[in-house]
Amino acid sequence: MTRGSPKGPIVVVNPNSNEDVTQGMREALAGFALPGGPAIECVTLTEGPFGVETQEDSDSVVMPLARMAKERTDASGFVIACYSDPGLEVCRSVASCPVFGIQESAVLTAMSRADLFGSIALSPKSILRHRPYMRRMGVLGRLANIRPLNMSVAQSHAPESFPRIVEVGEALKADGAGAILLGCAGMAGHRVALEAALGVPVIDPVQAATGMALAQALVAG
Amino acid sequence: MTRGSPKGPIVVVNPNSNEDVTQGMREALAGFALPGGPAIECVTLTEGPFGVETQEDSDSVVMPLARMAKERTDASGFVIACYSDPGLEVCRSVASCPVFGIQESAVLTAMSRADLFGSIALSPKSILRHRPYMRRMGVLGRLANIRPLNMSVAQSHAPESFPRIVEVGEALKADGAGAILLGCAGMAGHRVALEAALGVPVIDPVQAATGMALAQALVAG
C-alpha cells in the first residue's frame, strides 16, 4: 500500500473556486486539528467552476483534482470535498496517500450509526446521480430514502431554510432512517441544530471524510 | 441523538478476561491518544471467558457488556473489541454515546480503501458466523472472500504463523480483494508486516473501530 508522510497534512480540496465555501470547511473541521496529529489543510481548486451543479461541472474538475492528488506527496490523506465524489478513482490511482470522497465517507459513517440512513438532496436531479453511486457502492439495502429539498445550494445554506430541512429530515425518519446525510456542502451549517431537532445522528460529509482520513493517518503514524 | 461527554474517554472493552489481550490493544491504540482529544481507555470484561471461541462464549458476554455500556455515561465512545460484535444492538440501545463493533468498523473502513475486501478467519466455523453478519450489514456485494487459516487464536498470534497468513492474504488478493481484514484480534501484531508483504491496506479491526469512535467524538466535541 502506498502511503504519504504519516505526519503530513490531511488535504481537503474544495473543487469549486468559491473561497467562501473553503472557509466554511475550515471552520467545520477545526476540531479535527489536534496537537500531535496531522494538520487539516483546506484548499480551493482554482480551476474549478464557481459552483458544481451539473454533471459537466462535476466532470470538469476530475483532471485538475488528479493533478493535485499526484502533486501532494506530502499529504497523509486527501479529501475530495464535493458530494458527487468527482475523480475519486483516478485520484486513488495516482496519489501516494489514502483518498476519501465525502459521499462515500458519509454513507459509511452513517452505516456505523444506524441500520437505515436517509439523505437530504437539493433536487430530484441530484437524486438521479446519488442513487446509482450508492448502487455502485453496493449499499442500497441500507438506504431508507433520498428526499429532495427542491432548493439551490444558496437556498439550502440560508437560515430561513431550516424548517424545510427539518421537515425533510422528519420524512426520512418516517421512511425508517436512523441517521441522516446532508447531501450538499451548503447545508453543513445546519448540522448541529438539525441533529438536536431530529434526535438522530446527522452526518456532515466533509467532517465524515476528514474523520476517516484522520483515523487512517493515525494508524499509519 | 444521545451523546456522552464529548471530552470523555473512548472506552475499548476486551470482552474476554485475558488481560494480556487488553494490554496488546493498549499498544495498538497508542497512536490514537492525542493531546486535546479523548483518552483511549482499554478495559477488560472480568466476567468474560478467558477466550471467546464458541457462539456460547460470544453470547455469554452480551448482558455484562450491556451493563458496562449503560454505566459508562462518561464515555464519548464505546468499542466492543471482539470480532463477532457481541451485544452491539443492546449496547446501542442503552449507551449514552456512540457504540462501535470491531467487525462492522473494519468492514466499513475497508470499503473506504478498496472496491472488494477479503477477510482472514481462524477457521471454517468462524466463516459461518461472519458471512451472515456481513449479509445483515448488506455488504456481501463488496466481499471478495473469507478464507480460513485453520488455526487457533494462540497459533494465529505466533510469529511463525506469518508465512501462512501471507499465503492466505495472497489468495484473497487473487480473489480480487483490494483490502484485507484481520478477522481475529490474535493477528493484530502481524498488521504492519502483512501490509508491507501484500502491498494492500490491512485493517486491524480494533484500530478501525477506535478510529471511527475518535472521528465521531471530534465531531461532537
Next chain:
Amino acid sequence: MTRGSPKGPIVVVNPNSNEDVTQGMREALAGFALPGGPAIECVTLTEGPFGVETQEDSDSVVMPLARMAKERTDASGFVIACYSDPGLEVCRSVASCPVFGIQESAVLTAMSRADLFGSIALSPKSILRHRPYMRRMGVLGRLANIRPLNMSVAQSHAPESFPRIVEVGEALKADGAGAILLGCAGMAGHRVALEAALGVPVIDPVQAATGMALAQALVAG
C-alpha cells in the same frame, strides 16, 4: 447432523414468564398433536421477563434458552416462541435436535404461499429490529412492507383492535403482499378472522415454526 429422539416431543418455549401466553400457544398448537406423531410440549421460560419488549429483554433470555436447548436431549424439535428469535444461533450450536425460530419460520412459510409477504409489527421500533433480521436471512427482496399497529402487546391482543389490524393488513395488501405475518404472539387470536377478512394467507409464527418442526421430525422418524 445431530438429531434428538425422533419420537420425542417438540418443545415450544415461551421465553417470557407469562404463563397465560404459554397457555394460548397450547391452544393454537392443539391441531399439530396427532396420534403416532410427536407430542407438542409448550413450556414457559421461568427466568424470562414477564414480557419481551426491549432489546435488553430479548438478549436477557438467550443464555437461559441455550441451557434449556442443551438439556432437552429428548426433544425431536425445539421452537423459540418469541418473534425476535433470541438465541437461535446458540441453541442450534448446543441442541441435539433441529431448532426453529418463529420469525424465520413464518417468513419461510409465507414464501411458500405468495411472492411478496407483509408483516404487521407492533411499533416502528420493532420494525427497526425486524428489517435487519430479514436482511440477514437474505429475503428482503420478497418483503412487501412491514407496517406498525402502534400498539402494545396487550392492545394487539384485545378484540377491539381487530379493525385496526384489518386496516394495516389491507395496507400491506396494497403494498403487494400476498401473505401476511402476525409480527407478535399477541395477535395470534386474530389469525382466523383476519385471514377471512383479507382473503390471503395469514401466518401465525408459532404455528409456522411448530409445523416446520413437525415436518422435520416426521422425516427423521
Next chain:
Amino acid sequence: MTRGSPKGPIVVVNPNSNEDVTQGMREALAGFALPGGPAIECVTLTEGPFGVETQEDSDSVVMPLARMAKERTDASGFVIACYSDPGLEVCRSVASCPVFGIQESAVLTAMSRADLFGSIALSPKSILRHRPYMRRMGVLGRLANIRPLNMSVAQSHAPESFPRIVEVGEALKADGAGAILLGCAGMAGHRVALEAALGVPVIDPVQAATGMALAQALVAG
C-alpha cells in the same frame, strides 16, 4: 384465501408417467400419514412423458397439471413432485388448496437448517435451469453452490453412484453449505445414508414439500 377441505388428502403428483417413481414417493412419504391427519395420496400424471429431462418435457406437463389441480377440490394440499416445479403458478391460480413445488419447498426447508445450502444437480444443463429459478425466489444469497453429478436420472438412482454423490456433497460443504438438497427425485433413496456420511441435513424435496403441505393443512384443520 381459498382452501380445500382441511381433512382432504394431500395429493402428491408425479408429473412423469413412470409408476415406479410414484411408488418410490409413496415409500418416502409413508411417515407423513398419521392417524387424524390428512391422507398422503401419490398419483401419476398419465399424460406426462416417461421422464422429465428437457425444458420441453417440463413445459409439456404444465396444462395437464393445471387441469388436475383444478379438479382435485377435495385436496387439502397439492404437491408438484418434479424438481423444476412445472406449473406452480398456474396450479396456484386454479387450485382450491395450497400448492407446493418441491424445489421451492426444499430451498425453504434448507433455509431453516443452515445459513448456506448447496444443491446436487444431475448435470451442468440442469444448473442453468435451477439458478434462475432460485434468483426468481430471491434466495441466491443463501446458495453456497450447485454442483453437477454428470449423471442421468437412472445413474443417480443406482447404489453404485453413492460414492460420487458423497464426493459432490463434500465439495458443497467445502463451498460453505450447511445443508444439502437432492436436486432430482432419482437420488431420494440415498438421503439417509448421505446425511450420515456428510453430517449435515440432507433434504429430499418431495418430503420437504409434503411436510410443508401437512403443516399448512393442520393449521387449517
Next chain:
Amino acid sequence: MTRGSPKGPIVVVNPNSNEDVTQGMREALAGFALPGGPAIECVTLTEGPFGVETQEDSDSVVMPLARMAKERTDASGFVIACYSDPGLEVCRSVASCPVFGIQESAVLTAMSRADLFGSIALSPKSILRHRPYMRRMGVLGRLANIRPLNMSVAQSHAPESFPRIVEVGEALKADGAGAILLGCAGMAGHRVALEAALGVPVIDPVQAATGMALAQALVAG
C-alpha cells in the same frame, strides 16, 4: 451457438388469435424493415386464446409457440410478442435462431436509456406476475415502480384512456423513473404521444424486441 439463416425473416408471433392485434404490430414495426436487412414477418398463433389475460391463458400457448419456434428454421430471429414472455426458455432450447421476449427486451432497452425505469401495468394482478419475472432477470434494483391502470386490454387501447395513462406515467416519473415501459400491447398506439407528454423515453416492448432481434441478425449477417 446455433443460428438460423442470417438473411431469413425476423418472425414476430402474436400468441393470441386476435388478428387485429397482429395487424397493429405490423404497423408498429414497419420502420424496422430496411432494404438489405431481414424481413419482419408478423404472424398470429392460431391455437392461442383470443386474448392472453390469465396465467392459464399464458401457459396454454407455450407448447404451440415451441412447435412454431422449432419449425421456423428459416428465421434469423424469433420474437414472442406477449408481455409475460410465455415459452421463452423452451423456444430458446429448440429454435435455431436467437429468441426474444418482449418484456425482457423492453427492460433491457430501458436500462440503456435511464438508471431507473417504470412500468405501466393493466392491473395489480399483472404486477404480481411482472415483479417475480424481473426478479428472475436480476434487475429489480433498476425498477422505480410498476403502477396499474386498473383497466382491461381493450380499455387501455382506447384513445380516451390517454389522460389516465399520462397520469400513471407522471406518477412513475415521481417514483424516479427515467424511462417508461408500456406493460401491455394494448397501449402501443399511445407511445409517441406519451413520450411527448412525459418527456422521457417510452418503450413499446414489441418494438424493443424486434429492434434487438434486428441488431443481432445484422451481426450474424
Next chain:
Amino acid sequence: MTRGSPKGPIVVVNPNSNEDVTQGMREALAGFALPGGPAIECVTLTEGPFGVETQEDSDSVVMPLARMAKERTDASGFVIACYSDPGLEVCRSVASCPVFGIQESAVLTAMSRADLFGSIALSPKSILRHRPYMRRMGVLGRLANIRPLNMSVAQSHAPESFPRIVEVGEALKADGAGAILLGCAGMAGHRVALEAALGVPVIDPVQAATGMALAQALVAG
C-alpha cells in the same frame, strides 16, 4: 425526451487517437449500414491518448467526448467506443440523441442471450474497474465471472493469441457463462472464430452498442 434527427448518422467515437482502431470499427460495423437506415459514422477523438489503458487515460477523454456529443446535433445515436464507457453520464446530459456505452450495451445484449454471461478482460487491473461498473448497473447477479487474459491490448489483437482467448472462454463457460463479452476492442477480430469455437454467443461491444443505437433510431424514425 430529446432526440436528434432520426435520419441522422449514428456517430461511433473511438476515444483514442489510433486511427487504425477506428478503421477496424468501420469494418466490424459495415453490416449495420442499410439503405434507408441511418449511416454509421466512425470518428477518432483526436484529443485522446494513443491508447486508453489507465484510469487517467480514461478520465482524460471525458470532457472532449462531452464537447463532441454536444456538437453532433445531427446524430440519431452516439456511441462511446471504449470499454470503460468514459463520459457516458455527461454525454447523456448534453447530447440531443440517445447515447450508448459499449460495456453497458454489451452486458444488456448478453442478458438477452443467456442467463449468465462472462467477460474476458485484459488484466486483473481492468477487472477491478469492470466489476464496480457492473455493480452500478445492478446486474452482478447475472455475471458468471470476469477472467483476465493477462495481455496488453496489442497482444490480445494478435492472431497467435487466439488459443489463449479460447482457453479463457472455456473457463468462463465452466463458470456457467452462456454468453461471452469481449472486454476490449482489441479482441474484436476474434469474435466470429471464438463464437464458433465456444458454441455460445460472443458479443463484440462496439457491435452491441451500434445495434442498440440503430434499433432506437428506427423507432424514432
